Amino acid sequence: MPARHPGRTAAAITCVVLGLGLIGGAVTGSWLTGDSSADPASGAGYAPLRTLWHSTPVDTFFPPTLKGDGAGPGGADRTWTRVAVAPDGGCAGALDPLLLKTLRTVGCERVLRATYTDATGTGVVTVGMVFTEADPAAMKALGARFTDEKLTERTDLMPRTFPVKGTVAAGFGAGQRASWTVDVLTEAPVVVYAVSGFADGRPVPDPQPVDKATADGAKTAAAQSGLGHDAKGIADRVEDGLRESVSTATEPPG
Numbered sequence: 617m618p619a620r621h622p623g624r625t626a627a628a629i630t631c632v633v634l635g636l637g638l639i640g641g642a643v644t645g646s647w648l649t650g651d652s653s654a655d656p657a658s659g660a661g662y663a664p665l666r667t668l669w670h671s672t673p674v675d676t677f678f679p680p681t682l683k684g685d686g687a688g689p690g691g692a693d694r695t696w697t698r699v700a701v702a703p704d705g706g707c708a709g710a711l712d713p714l715l716l717k718t719l720r721t722v723g724c725e726r727v728l729r730a731t732y733t734d735a736t737g738t739g740v741v742t743v744g745m746v747f748t749e750a751d752p753a754a755m756k757a758l759g760a761r762f763t764d765e766k767l768t769e770r771t772d773l774m775p776r777t778f779p780v781k782g783t784v785a786a787g788f789g790a791g792q793r794a795s796w797t798v799d800v801l802t803e804a805p806v807v808v809y810a811v812s813g814f815a816d817g818r819p820v821p822d823p824q825p826v827d828k829a830t831a832d833g834a835k836t837a838a839a840q841s842g843l844g845h846d847a848k849g850i851a852d853r854v855e856d857g858l859r860e861s862v863s864t865a866t867e868p869p870g
Contacts, residue, residue: 662751665804669726669747672861674701677745678730678854687849689830689842694849696732696741700780704728710744715773715798719807722758723749729778731785732850733815739843740785740815741850742778745858746807758807759800768798769825775809787817794820795829795838795847799855806858810851812843826851 669677678701684694707716707724716724729744748755767773774796779788792813799808813820814837822836829836829844838844 662805665806666725666747666749668858668861669704669728669745676861677728677857678743679857682732682850682853684849684853687852688845692842694842694846695735696846696850697735699731699733699740699783699785700778702729702731702778707746710776711746712772712774712776715775718767718773719746719748719758721750722754722805722807725749725805731778731780731783731788733784734842734846737784738815739812739841739846740777740788741810741812741843741846742775742785742788743810743850743854744775744778744808745854746809748805748807750805752802755800755802755805759802762798762800768827771823773798774823775811777811777813784815788813788815789817791819792817794823794841795826795844796823797826797847797851799851801855804858808851808855808858810847810854812838812847812850814841814843 678698680698682696682698684696686693688694702710704726707719707727710727710729711719711724725747727744727746729742731740731742733740750758762768774793775798777785777788777790777793779785793811794813796811797809801808820837822838824834824836824838824844826844826848828834829838830848831839834840834844
């Protein structure tokens, strides 16, 4: 996401706000509920949402610091600091080919990614948002498929990492992935994902999806280190921020 001229950014945001305002309360309501099973009133409601990746400031989507009160193992508080943000781009370089193939029914418009580290600098997490070309029915169908076929548990569908040279995330590659989550939203044409690993570059032979890595009694590396909690905590907060951006934009003028 390159730097933009303030005037052009303001104009772009104004256009998005005006466009979203025409949608009415149906879309706003679905986002405010935080319910991924709630669809917009019609497929037309998705159109302005697809432009948010272009008009929303990077710090809104990926804040420099994320607070995770009670988000760690045993309800411990967590804090994550942004390491770097990848330039927004297409899908081929950002997503694994098999995951991209799985998303083919919804298309892929743009991918936004950032990498964070925890307060100790021992864990790293890449979080991303895939803006799709789908209508509500297609997103709902994809969400159902992920649930019914348990696609979130397949290690061959783990998201790719975003390593950053010269930082704690320099060695964060495919072999270092420890835990991950993929959430198909249906109130907007977006898929949110996160994948975590160790900052020291050690390989992880037994990665686990966050549901298993955060379960009571789990003893894998991802569970014992809290990397499952980190992936879930960051994904949840980035997703909440995305919802807040839309709900703010769709508020009627005072």
